[in-house]
Amino acid sequence: MTDETALTGSRQQLFDALLQLGFSQYEAKCYVGLIGSDGLTGYGVAKATGVPQPKVYETLRRLVRRGVAQQIADDPAVFAATAPDQVLEDLEREFRRSHESAAQAAKTIHHDDHTSPAVQVRGFRTGDRVMAAARSLIEGAERRVYLSTSPAELDALIPSLRAAVDRGVDVILLDFGAAGRQEHGMRIFRHASTDRAIYRHHQARHLALVVDSLEAVTAVAVDGETWEGVQSGNTAIIAAVKGMIRHDIDLQQVYADFGPTLVEAYGPGLQALETYRAPVMEAVEPETAEPAAPVRVRRRAGGRPA
Template sequence: MPSDDEDLAAVLEQGGLSPYQAAAFVALLDLGAASARTIAQASGVPDPRIYDVLRDLEAAGYVETYEQDRLHARVSDLDRITDDLSARAERFAWASDAVEERYERPHTGLGEARIVGRFETVFDHARGAIEGATDRVQASLTPEEFTDLEPALAAAIDRGVDVRLSLHGDEDSLPAAETLEAACTEARYRPLPSPFVVLVDRSELCFVPHTDSINEYGVIVDDRTHAYVFHWFFALCLWDVWEVHYSGRPTEPPITYAGLRECLRDLEPAIESGGTLFVTVEGRRTDTGEDCSIVGRVVDCTYTTQSTHAGADPTIAAYAGQATLIVATDDGEVRVGGWGAIVEEVEATRITVEAIE
């Protein structure tokens, strides 16, 4: 804080006074009331200038002048002056906060990818994205990060959102099953250092490298194409190969899937053995982008690798290419694809297996 005349005068100059005005006003604060000549001597303002300086201070409301043999001056309205200075200080404080906020605000980069410098910025964005989720959340979290996001995740579960958690960190700190039951559909444990990843509704991505990384940055993406790449990173590296820590998925119909490829992997044995499967598909028309809902019977499935179900279950990577369900409806057969479907009539966002006969 300013403690001497020069420092106080310098601050007053920043508040809008000229150097002579600031010096004269500081001197007058010490003098209380004095003649113009005395003020000039105490402040170092040249005698020829002191009269103009005092009249300018009077016009600004800092002092009032009066005649007493010669021109005198005294401080005018101290409360108004201090209120004005306080208001200026508040504006400077606001400007300081605004500078910091704008600096930390995600900066637009190539496409829809934004780079930020603080983990907290990415984390807060992830929380907001989860709070607005309507379909699916995929997240890679430490137990501590899960605790901070638990209310938002639990609210998403209440809205019917499919929530998948890949947990990493201290195994002894993993949440209990009863805690996870209210906050996720399924959770797996990965005993390796992992990045912070949150994917929401196939379009929003929040990413920060793991704590052992030499790189300190975060990425926020609002773009389906970028999110699709990270979806496969999540599926192949953070999810599919790790043991289930908790699952709240039903084993009997109705069973709901947020991804066609996971659905296809589960249903393929029943389809190949001649079972009859009835499904409801929520999604969008690939030609118009309009939301749609179809109900019917699965008559066939196809995917690029066509690996057999004999022996061990295939990994989700076996379905990474084109994957399609053919559903017979009252209006004819409809080809249903997964995330990024192009050649099918419908891109599925949610598939509910209503019955298997």
């Protein structure tokens, strides 16, 4: 297209929209070129739009067949644009028919296909995306939130968690902070079993979240900076993440009741439990300070949260 035939303003906008609606470039150029004229010959359309003259009549005939243009004279052939309002109304009606047909076909295929659907998993590679996904799920929670995460991430999510509590959502947290956190309406279990012990992997940050047993997010930054994680509504993934959080909560409740005995048996931070992992991850020697008194974990009557 030359400078004389270049589209500008509303004509360019209409041209771009027609491409999105399934017009070819030549069809869109010819139709936009016809708008506002009393009628143009093929030569006139080619001159106004930059469509090559050998292609212009073929393109105009397609537009006539689609009802987008009309031939208003025969010798020479003269073409005019169908009113844009009518064209767009016809396109909308055609789109609705196609959409309904596709939806019905997809529904039929879904019912006829006995194979299991593919697992839907969304991956994350930045902390911002992990936090955005977690925040979005919490803000949409209706019944229950399970969350285990490192202190900085918990601090960032507290406003969304408080809003969830205000909506009547049951919020269950596993808190890795140094001091016991208190939040109105939340059931908080402090991860006290690693007090007074240093592990190489303590630089890691993590987030594990389950909302309404419908969606889960699990993510980790092993080096404290580089995040990797996934979000999924798959039942098996949800069960695994929720089971991990609940198991950790159970351990902290046992530690609250039997901390001194467990420390005597397994050492500060219960590090002796990790001996089976020694070939791939060895704990640094624990600090020599006396172990802290176990922190009593608050829990409701009836025991473990559902």
